[in-house]
Amino acid sequence: MTVAxxxxxxxxxxxxxxxxxxxxxxxxxxxxxxxxLIALFAFVxxxxxxLQLYFSVHQWTVYxxxxxxxxxxxxxxxxxxxxxPRFGWAVVRSLAFATGSTIGCFVFGFxxxxxxxxxxxxxxxxxxIFILPMLTVPVVVAYTAEMMLYQSGPLNDVITRLSGxxxxxxxxxxxxxxxxxxxxxxxxxxxxxxxxxxxxxLTAIPKEPIEAAEILGASKWRIFxxxxxxxxxxxxxxxxxxxxxxxxxxxxxxxxxxxxGPGSATETLPVYIxxxxxxxxxxxxxxxMSYIVMLLMIVIVLFxxxxxxxxxxxxxxxxxxxxxPKVEA
Amino acid sequence: xxxxxxxxxxxxxxxxxxVLSVWGLMAFFPIYWIISTSFxxxxxxxxxxxxxxxxxxxxxxxxxxxxxxxxxxxTQYAISSQKPLISLYNSTVIAVTSTFLSVLFGSMIAxxxxxxxxxxxxxxxxxxxxxxxxxxxxxAPLSLYYTAIGLIDTRFGLILVYFLTTLxxxxxxxxSFIDEVPLEVEQAAEILGASRWRTVxxxxxxxxxxGLVATFLFILILTWSEYLLALIITKTQVTTLxxxxxxxQGSTEGRVYGRxxxxxxxxxxxxxxxxxxxRKHLARGFSFGMVRR
Numbered sequence: 001m002t003v004a005x006x007x008x009x010x011x012x013x014x015x016x017x018x019x020x021x022x023x024x025x026x027x028x029x030x031x032x033x034x035x036x037l038i039a040l041f042a043f044v045x046x047x048x049x050x051l052q053l054y055f056s057v058h059q060w061t062v063y064x065x066x067x068x069x070x071x072x073x074x075x076x077x078x079x080x081x082x083x084x085p086r087f088g089w090a091v092v093r094s095l096a097f098a099t100g101s102t103i104g105c106f107v108f109g110f111x112x113x114x115x116x117x118x119x120x121x122x123x124x125x126x127x128x129i130f131i132l133p134m135l136t137v138p139v140v141v142a143y144t145a146e147m148m149l150y151q152s153g154p155l156n157d158v159i160t161r162l163s164g165x166x167x168x169x170x171x172x173x174x175x176x177x178x179x180x181x182x183x184x185x186x187x188x189x190x191x192x193x194x195x196x197x198x199x200x201x202l203t204a205i206p207k208e209p210i211e212a213a214e215i216l217g218a219s220k221w222r223i224f225x226x227x228x229x230x231x232x233x234x235x236x237x238x239x240x241x242x243x244x245x246x247x248x249x250x251x252x253x254x255x256x257x258x259x260x261g262p263g264s265a266t267e268t269l270p271v272y273i274x275x276x277x278x279x280x281x282x283x284x285x286x287x288x289m290s291y292i293v294m295l296l297m298i299v300i301v302l303f304x305x306x307x308x309x310x311x312x313x314x315x316x317x318x319x320x321x322x323x324x325p326k327v328e329a
Numbered sequence: 330x331x332x333x334x335x336x337x338x339x340x341x342x343x344x345x346x347x348v349l350s351v352w353g354l355m356a357f358f359p360i361y362w363i364i365s366t367s368f369x370x371x372x373x374x375x376x377x378x379x380x381x382x383x384x385x386x387x388x389x390x391x392x393x394x395x396x397x398x399x400x401x402x403x404t405q406y407a408i409s410s411q412k413p414l415i416s417l418y419n420s421t422v423i424a425v426t427s428t429f430l431s432v433l434f435g436s437m438i439a440x441x442x443x444x445x446x447x448x449x450x451x452x453x454x455x456x457x458x459x460x461x462x463x464x465x466x467x468x469a470p471l472s473l474y475y476t477a478i479g480l481i482d483t484r485f486g487l488i489l490v491y492f493l494t495t496l497x498x499x500x501x502x503x504x505s506f507i508d509e510v511p512l513e514v515e516q517a518a519e520i521l522g523a524s525r526w527r528t529v530x531x532x533x534x535x536x537x538x539x540g541l542v543a544t545f546l547f548i549l550i551l552t553w554s555e556y557l558l559a560l561i562i563t564k565t566q567v568t569t570l571x572x573x574x575x576x577x578q579g580s581t582e583g584r585v586y587g588r589x590x591x592x593x594x595x596x597x598x599x600x601x602x603x604x605x606x607x608r609k610h611l612a613r614g615f616s617f618g619m620v621r622r
Contacts (some may be wrong), residue, residue, distance in 0.1 A: 034442035036434040051470035135604035137554035139571045140593040144363045154379040200612040249463030271466040277469045290466040301461045305454045314331035
C-alpha cells in the first residue's frame, strides 16, 4: 500500500533530470537505511560463518598451534559426527524436549487464556502474576529450581503435605527424570508466552461469528471447536512454531542445572555442542556438528517461515477487518 | 439437570477462579521461594523440613553479596569481593547500548521496509533466521574471530553480537508500529519540503515514540538476561550479571543458596519491573509484531 504513495513510482515516462536525481537520492536514502545491516552481515556474520566452514573441514584444537595451518581433512568430521551415537541421542533429546515443552506451554497457555479472555473481577492481577515467570532470567530459574527440587526440598514437601502421600522423586539426580525436570522448568518459564499470544488472539478475533453461533443455539463446546479454534489458527500456529524454535535453542537452564548429566540424560544439542567445543576442546568436531545442526535448523526454520508467512497474511487480514488498534500517543 | 442459568454461571465463574488461582500459586511459588531464601540465615537455606518463612529475616545475604560488607564476610559462605557491582555496571552498559543500537537502526530499517520496501517480504522473514537459528551453532567460530580481531572479553564485542541477534525483533516490532502511522502525515511533510531524514527523525519516529519505548524495554529484557553468548565472549575482564550468578555455582563446594538468591533477586527484579511496564506490548514483541493487542 505504501511505496507508490510516497516516492519513486510517480516518475514520468520520459525521465526529466530532476526526476533522475530524485530517484538517485531515494536510492541513496534506501541504501543508507540498510547500511548497518549490510555492515553487520559483512563484518560479523560472514566471517563467522566462513570460519565455521573452515574449521569443520580442518582438524584443529586449541593445543595444535596456529589454526590457519591446520590439516585439511575434507568431510571426515561430518562422517564422524553423523556416525556418533551420542550426537544422534542429542538430536532425539532436543526434539523430545522441544516437542514436549511446546505442547505443555501451549495447553496450559491456551487454557489460561481461554479462562481469561472475557473481563472479570481480578483479571489484571491474574495477568500480572501469570506473566511473571517469563520475566525471570533463565539462569535464575535454574538456580531457583536447584533450591526447590532437591529430594527433601520444598516442592516434594509441599506435595507430600497436601496429598498426605510420601512424594519423593529425585528431580535432579534421577537420569530418568532429569530431561522431564528441564521440560517442566521450560513449561513453567514459558507458558506465559503462549498465554499472552493466545489471549491477544482470543480478544482480537471478530465477535460476530461467535454471537451468531450463540443465537443459533450452538453449545459452548461446539462454538469453541467450530468457530473459535478455526479463527485462531494463525495465532495457534504462531505460538507453537516460535516456542518450538526457542526450545530447540534452550541452553541456560539445561546447562546451569545439569551440565548434561546425570549421565548424559540432559545432553541436548546445544549442551553437546558446548561440551565438545569448550570441555573437550574439539573445536573442529564442534564446528562440524554446529554445521549439521545449522542445516537441520535451517530446514525446520524454512518450513516454519513458510507457515508464518501464510498465517501472518490471514492475521493481517483479520486486523484489517476488526478495527485495528491505533498508536497510543 | 435442573439448574438455572445464573446458577450455572456462578459455578463456571467459581471453577475459573479455582483454576486460575491454582496456576497463580504455581507460577508465583518459585518466585516467592527465591525471594524468601534471599532473606534466610545460612542454617535455613537447606533445612529439613524446609523453612517456608525466613525467621528471623536477615539482610546478611544482600549486604555480603552486593556490598561485600565485612561483618557478614566472616562466615565460610563469604565469597564476594564486591564484584557483582562491576557486573551490574557491565550488564547495564551492555544491555542499554546494544538495545539502543538495535532499536535505532532497527526502526530505520523498519521505516525503509514499511515505506520504501527496501526488504521484500521474503527477506524480512529471512531476517528472522538471525533469531531462529540457535546461537550455539556460531559461538565457537565467533569467539575465535573475536580473539583474532581483539574483541573477545570486551563490552563492545558483546554489544555487537546482541545488536545483531536482537535486530530482527527491533525491525519487526517497530515496523508493526510504523505500519499504523497514516501516510498522509509524511506526504504533508514532503510537500512542505522536509528532507527524508527529517521526516524519519522528526515526524515518524516521534509519532511512534510509545512503540519505540516498548520495543526498547522489550529488547532490554532479552539482552539483560542473555546467557550463552555472554558466557563465551566475556571471560575475565568483563562479566555480566547472569554469568556472575553462575560463577557462584562453580566456585564453591557447599550450597550458598542464600547468597545466590540475593544476587538472583537483584538481577530479576529490574527485569520484572521493565516487563510489567510493557506488559500490554509483550505479545507483540514476542510474536515479532505479528500479534497485536
